[in-house]
Amino acid sequence: xxxxxxxxxxxxxxxxxxxxxxxxxxxxxxxxxxxxxxxxxxxxxxxxxxxxxxxxxxxxxxxxxxxxxxxxxxxxxxxxxxxxxxxxxxxxxxxxxxxxxxxxxxxxxxxxxxxxxxxxxxxx
Amino acid sequence: xxxxxxxxxxxxxxxxxxxxxxxxxxxxxxxxxxxxxxxxxxxxxxxxxxxxxxxxxxxxxxxxxxxxxxxxxxxxxxxxxxxxxxxxxxxxxxxxxxxxxxxxxxxxxxxxxxxxxxxxxxxxxxxxxxxxxxxxxxxxxxxxxxxxxxxxxxxxxx
Numbered sequence: 001x002x003x004x005x006x007x008x009x010x011x012x013x014x015x016x017x018x019x020x021x022x023x024x025x026x027x028x029x030x031x032x033x034x035x036x037x038x039x040x041x042x043x044x045x046x047x048x049x050x051x052x053x054x055x056x057x058x059x060x061x062x063x064x065x066x067x068x069x070x071x072x073x074x075x076x077x078x079x080x081x082x083x084x085x086x087x088x089x090x091x092x093x094x095x096x097x098x099x100x101x102x103x104x105x106x107x108x109x110x111x112x113x114x115x116x117x118x119x120x121x122x123x124x
Numbered sequence: 125x126x127x128x129x130x131x132x133x134x135x136x137x138x139x140x141x142x143x144x145x146x147x148x149x150x151x152x153x154x155x156x157x158x159x160x161x162x163x164x165x166x167x168x169x170x171x172x173x174x175x176x177x178x179x180x181x182x183x184x185x186x187x188x189x190x191x192x193x194x195x196x197x198x199x200x201x202x203x204x205x206x207x208x209x210x211x212x213x214x215x216x217x218x219x220x221x222x223x224x225x226x227x228x229x230x231x232x233x234x235x236x237x238x239x240x241x242x243x244x245x246x247x248x249x250x251x252x253x254x255x256x257x258x259x260x261x262x263x264x265x266x267x268x269x270x271x272x273x274x275x276x277x278x279x280x281x282x
Contacts, residue, residue: 086235112253
C-alpha cells in the first residue's frame with residue numbers, strides 16, 4: 001500500500017516538474033518571438049509564474065512523500081511569487097510606457113497614450 | 125464579524141474546560157462546534173454569518189488558480205502559433221472598485237489571466253489601462269473581467 005502511494009507521489013512530482021520546465025521554456029521562447037516589450041511581458045510574467053509555482057509544488061510533494069516534511073516555505077514562496085510577479089510586470093510596463101516605448105499595434109489602439117495626451121492638453 | 129469570531133473562540137475555550145482536556149485537538153473540536161452553533165443560531169446573531177466571507181475568499185482563490193492555468197495554456201498557443209495571429213493593443217477598463225487595495229488585487233488578477241496585462245492606473249484611479257494580446261475581442265474581455273473578477277473581489281470586501 002505504501003509503495004503504491006509513493007509511486008503515485010513520484011508520478012505527481014515528475015508531472016509537476018515537467019509542466020514547470022515546459023512553461024519556463026515557453027516563456028523564454030515567447031520572449032524571443034514576440035514583437036515588442038509589452039507582449040514579451042505577457043510571456044515572461046504569466047508563464048514564469050506558473051512554471052516556478054509548478055516546480056515548487058513538485059518540491060513540496062517530494063519533501064512530504066520522501067521525508068515527511070510539510071514544507072511551509074514552499075507554499076509561502078508560491079504565494080509571494082504570485083503576489084510580486086504581476087506587480088513587477090505592471091511596473092515594467094508603466095516605466096516602459098513613460099519612457100516612450102510605443103506598443104506594437106497595427107491600427108494604433110493605445111488608450112493610455114490617448115488619455116495622457118488629453119490630460120496634457122487640458123493642463124496646458 | 126469580529127463579534128462572531130470572539131463568540132466562537134469563547135465557545136471553543138469553554139469546550140476545552142468542560143471536557144477537561146487542554147489539547148489542541150479538543151480546542152479545534154470546540155471551535156467546530158462553535159461554528160455549528162453559530163450557523164444554527166444565525167438568525168439571532170447580528171451580522172452576516174462570518175464563514176460566508178471565508179467561503180467567498182476560498183472561491184476567489186480557486187477562480188484565480190483556474191484562470192492562471194487557462195492563461196498559460198493560451199500563452200503557449202500564442203507562443204508556438206503563427207506570428208501574425210495576435211493583434212496587441214492597450215485599452216482602458218472603467219473601474220467599479222474604489223479603494224486602492226481592491227484596485228491592486230484586480231490589477232494582479234488581470235495580469236495573471238488570459239491575454240491581458242495591466243499597464244497603468246489613471247490619476248483619479250477611475251480607469252485601468254490594460255494591454256491585451258488580442259484587441260479584437262476587447263468587448264468580451266471587459267465584460268468577462270467585470271462579471272467574474274470585480275464581482276468576486278466585491279463579494280470579499282463588501
